[in-house]
Amino acid sequence: MMDVDVDVVVVGAGPTGLMLAGELAQAGIRTLLMERRPEPSAMAKAGGLAGQILQLLHYRGELDRFRETSSGPEPAPRFPFGGLHLDFTQLGDSPMRAMLLPQPQLEGRLAERAIERGVDVRRGHEVVGLHQDDDAVTVEVRGPEGPYEVVAHFLAGCDGGRSRVRDLAGIPFAGTSLPEIERLASVTVPDPVTVLADGSLDVRGVGTIPFGYTATERGVFACSGMGGTLGVYTAEVEATEYDDDVPMTVAELSASVSRVIGIDLPLGEPLRMTRFGYSAKQADTYREGRVFLAGDAAHLFPAGGVAVNAGMLDAANLAWKLAGSVQGWAPPGLLDTYSDERRAAAERTLLHTRAQVALRRGYGPGGEALRALFLELTADEQPLRRLGALMAGTDVGAPVSEAHPLVGTFATDRALHVDHEDPRSAGMLRKGRPVLLDLADDAGLREVAGEWAGRVEVVSATIDERPADALLIRQDALIAWAAAINEPGETTLPALREALTTWFGARPGGKPPTGSGSESLR
Ligand SMILES: Cc1cc2nc3c(=O)[nH]c(=O)nc-3n(C[C@H](O)[C@H](O)[C@H](O)COP(=O)(O)OP(=O)(O)OC[C@H]3O[C@@H](n4cnc5c(N)ncnc54)[C@H](O)[C@@H]3O)c2cc1C
Numbered sequence: 001m002m003d004v005d006v007d008v009v010v011v012g013a014g015p016t017g018l019m020l021a022g023e024l025a026q027a028g029i030r031t032l033l034m035e036r037r038p039e040p041s042a043m044a045k046a047g048g049l050a051g052q053i054l055q056l057l058h059y060r061g062e063l064d065r066f067r068e069t070s071s072g073p074e075p076a077p078r079f080p081f082g083g084l085h086l087d088f089t090q091l092g093d094s095p096m097r098a099m100l101l102p103q104p105q106l107e108g109r110l111a112e113r114a115i116e117r118g119v120d121v122r123r124g125h126e127v128v129g130l131h132q133d134d135d136a137v138t139v140e141v142r143g144p145e146g147p148y149e150v151v152a153h154f155l156a157g158c159d160g161g162r163s164r165v166r167d168l169a170g171i172p173f174a175g176t177s178l179p180e181i182e183r184l185a186s187v188t189v190p191d192p193v194t195v196l197a198d199g200s201l202d203v204r205g206v207g208t209i210p211f212g213y214t215a216t217e218r219g220v221f222a223c224s225g226m227g228g229t230l231g232v233y234t235a236e237v238e239a240t241e242y243d244d245d246v247p248m249t250v251a252e253l254s255a256s257v258s259r260v261i262g263i264d265l266p267l268g269e270p271l272r273m274t275r276f277g278y279s280a281k282q283a284d285t286y287r288e289g290r291v292f293l294a295g296d297a298a299h300l301f302p303a304g305g306v307a308v309n310a311g312m313l314d315a316a317n318l319a320w321k322l323a324g325s326v327q328g329w330a331p332p333g334l335l336d337t338y339s340d341e342r343r344a345a346a347e348r349t350l351l352h353t354r355a356q357v358a359l360r361r362g363y364g365p366g367g368e369a370l371r372a373l374f375l376e377l378t379a380d381e382q383p384l385r386r387l388g389a390l391m392a393g394t395d396v397g398a399p400v401s402e403a404h405p406l407v408g409t410f411a412t413d414r415a416l417h418v419d420h421e422d423p424r425s426a427g428m429l430r431k432g433r434p435v436l437l438d439l440a441d442d443a444g445l446r447e448v449a450g451e452w453a454g455r456v457e458v459v460s461a462t463i464d465e466r467p468a469d470a471l472l473i474r475q476d477a478l479i480a481w482a483a484a485i486n487e488p489g490e491t492t493l494p495a496l497r498e499a500l501t502t503w504f505g506a507r508p509g510g511k512p513p514t515g516s517g518s519e520s521l522r
Pocket of ligand 1: 016036037044158161304306
């Protein structure tokens, strides 16, 4: 490989770029993170983390670090879905979980993590151009001291929905944008409003406003009173374009409520105010040569609560593949699997977020009937589980594997048959390396994985009802290979060797030292 200034330039210090930079640095990759803003953004965008990323952070042994910064107790597993609330409490092992963690605090923790691992974070440095050839990518930067260039093996554009990197790489961003604005706010409860026990509101001079969603010809309104605060939501078709950096005001929200339901709803002091537009878009490819896209730069979803999860999972998928390419062990074609896998995952997210918009928009008797029927259907376990997995980003539309049904799926509590956040799996992927999880005390399998020592970890565990004799779990928690229960060594040993070669490259030279890379969670 040619001489470069750094291995990877990451553009954008949002949740995606920060996660990616931290993962790369953990793998020993020299990483430079460029952020055009001189200071971190204080904009309250996402209110928390939800979905599969929480499970991945648990496997990394980092969940507590994020939980320490959480702004409240873990929310009950009830989530908004297309103008309804899906109640996962009946499932016990809900596929969809969340942590309250406002985006500025999340980014703060992710930045700390990246810096601790050695990432060079440059704020106030804007990427304005790039060109690439077979050997490297040259990045043009406008910094506080003037323009300069950086040469790297790879560049990752995590620079948000209006991505400059995407434009510079000439990657089309197809999809729909509609003139619809959603507003979501939390305010103090003002004097004329009394919150009733079921969360509905009694408004002096107006009457009762029921808890939940109301669809009108003009748009959608929802309210809820809880813990001394008033939650208010509106969605309406409106041609105005808003700048994400310009905060919403109480007056703006009040005018929207009045347009949608024709009521002057008294509102208290703002606690959290956000607004977002409707976009359902996905980049045609997430890779153009040495340039990659991740997060909002790669996809925009038209319903809330899932984008940060998707972006951070992109980062986890991309990081180890870039690391393998820089370090020279990546098998041919590995880098291309990033775009294929994460585009397929984003298609699943687009499917349910687009459907949510249709569900919440329907008004009048037809719309009411659709929502009522949807609630009836989701009272049953199987559809509720499927929707939960979609929302969590765990359902990535992987083809059903002939080898084993778990291959191509995420390792989750449910896949592993363990309780939520089972301490035995905390930190299982702590080193950011793949793991052979030996569940049947199989010395033969451990020995084969040991041939990849330094690149692959071996972890042994006992689980009451094991889903497989062994699982090969990638750095991003996707299951790459599985040994069926009591499957004989004559088939498992060559199959494991093949899976290790397919994903983690040819066996490293030399015999590994005894016991190297092996530990026990028992
Ligand atoms: C009001 C609002 C509420 C939201 N609520 C939720 C929610 O509840 N749950 C959820 O999951 N998602 C939510 N989202 C979406 C979520 O905020 C985004 O999906 C998330 O920020 C995307 O992260 P990212 O890192 O991919 O991009 P961004 O967070 O957009 O970060 C991109 C970064 O790149 C920088 N940048 C851009 N161009 C350049 C350049 N040329 N050079 C250097 N730096 C550059 C930008 O300054 C920015 O810091 C919300 C969004 C909004 C607007």
